[in-house]
Amino acid sequence: MKLEEIKPAINSSVLMLYRIFAVVTLYAVLAGVLVFGLGCTFYAVSKTWVAPVILSQSDKDTLDLTGRTLTTQKTVDDLKLDIEKLEDTVLEAESHKAKLEKLLPAVDEAIVQENRHKRETGPVLANLHQQKNVDVTQTQGALAKLAEVHANIDQELAAGLITKTDATQATVAFVKSNGDLTDSKIATTLLKDTIWEKTVPTPTDLDTLHKKAELESEIACLGIVIDTARKQIANESSQVAKLDRALNAAKQTPLWAAMQVGRTNVALVPYENQAVVKEGAAVYDCYLSFVLCRQVGTLTARFVGEQHATHPIFRSDLRGFLVQLELTDSDSAKSRTLFVGRKPLLF
């Protein structure tokens, strides 16, 4: 059989196969275009879809959060311990300062009283000192005259004008008067010392003032210590509050849930679709993107904080938040989209 003879049959067979292939392919392309267009339109107008995300302990983000949480918690504990120490320090310093502060008025009072006493006794003693000087001068004058008398005693005794007893008594009286004069002079000198002590500052006074200054300095230092400690307490308390808030915020995130539970099913809800988010709302998964759907769980919680992601269909930037899902069919978490509230096309 020649090739030319069987060529029409070959051509016919090839054509038939080609036409079958062409029809199938063209309809497939058309169907594809139609489905693609419908899909794009659907996701452009749908307000019920969410994009599921599976979180687990081994996720990089979860591990990262675990590390950061532990570090933050340790910092909080360290700060709290430090605050306690500082508070004890403040208490002790305040107690000590109070005691010193009580001492300070007593010192002042003592100084005042001392000064007042000096002011009172000083002038009196000065007057007495003057009188004493006068007395001494007069006594010296009297004793000078007495000395003349005393010089005649022996002559008068020898002359028998006076008795020996009288002479002895006169001599004793003279010596006693000289002794009294000397005592008066000593008393005058001592009085002068006393007056000096009462009228000019003495080393004792300066020592007292020095001690007072030291006391005041110590009180001031304690004040600074207390103030600094209080500021540090305030600062560290603020840090603790912030870190606590951060930890609390972290505990509200799905990653925390993943950290605690192990595997968590969450879903990103675009802001445009947030109206459907209600705790307890039914979650649906579809066999063919958005048709042939079944309930696969419920929405259990809404997490705070904005999330950024890529649109599962259009691959554009997406902003929204995460919700926690409780899925009866864990494979649904692997779907590209899920639907919340109701089936997207009612079937």
Next chain:
Amino acid sequence: MLTFLLYVLALRLVLSLAKYGWSVCLRIGHRKLVSVKQDFSLEPTVSILLPCFNEGPDVYNSIRTILECDYPADKFEVIATDDRSRDDSWEWIQKAAADFPGRVIARQNPKNMGKSRTLIGASHVSTSDIILVIDSDCIFAKDTIRQLVSCFADPKMGVVGGAVGLRNPNANALTQVQTYVYFLAFDLWKTFENWTKSVTCVGGYLLAIRRTLFEQIEPKILTRNWFGVEVKEGEDRYITHHALLLGYDTYVNTNARCWTYAPEKYPQFFKQQYRWRKSGVRDLFLTYRLLWSHVGTMHPNGIYCSTIAPLTLLTFTLAIFVAPFFNPLFFLHPITVVMALAIGAVLHLVVAHHFPDQKISNPLTFAFFGFWWIINSFYLTVLCLLTFDFSDWGSRAKKRVKRPGQ
């Protein structure tokens, strides 16, 4: 995969920019490189073959304007053949034959035979040195015939074409878009191929060929088939390609101008683009089948234009198929949109400056061009690949009926 897509698009972009960029350089800086030796004293006999299907009164206007050309009346004739139109085209052809006695030969096929066989039938009536094929809805500049014929001064020149503009550039957004398409396809794109006298497709709206060459190619046209199914469209590209394979030069003289109606409705436009694309895809297969025949016969630039350039279109089609799976809005990326608008703005300025009659009123319609470009690449190529067993007249399925004298 996204990287692959980007590479494909980048390749397409680079090749297109290189080709158009080089064309612009040639047009602006080295016009002599893209021109051929012309002898305007040359006056061979010319038979103008006008195949017609459902063109209505346009065929009459076409005959009238070609007859008004500045060329000796005794040196050219019009052979108008009606391929059993479903409208009044045959009556308009008969009216033309009556109005221009001795200059128009009116013919009608015994049955609808397609454009290729209609042309061959008409060529058998002709005895002229040059055969000039025109579209039946075109009108012509007065020097069109002379511009075309003058290029045959070089004996190696086998096929010469002209540039086509639109008669309805501002009819609607669709025709405005096509103004750019025509400029790119029939004017700028050809410059790159004119550079080496290896134009891969001289359009059937205005195609002049040596009679001897046409007769050499005629048997091949008649036996064109795809697994036994006769191929009726794309004869212009087929003729040009075989002229190149036979060692002749092919050239488009952009000074030879004609104007045609662009489809104003989407189905017509789709059919037209489908017909053009299919002839291109068919030709690509022919090229690869006869690849070794090209080597040594055609200029390397011609081989490049026949083999590599169309291939980028296919790879781009592949890219368009794959892109939605990764990013449905891939082609709406701001860079893509801005680039398309920028190209549109440049095209608008160039067209408005060089072809004032083609200036469009709303340059923003280029945005539609970008959209069409995606649809075109996405679906048309696939459709063509899967409908090789089907041929028809394309966009001329149905026309308005206006009787002669109305």
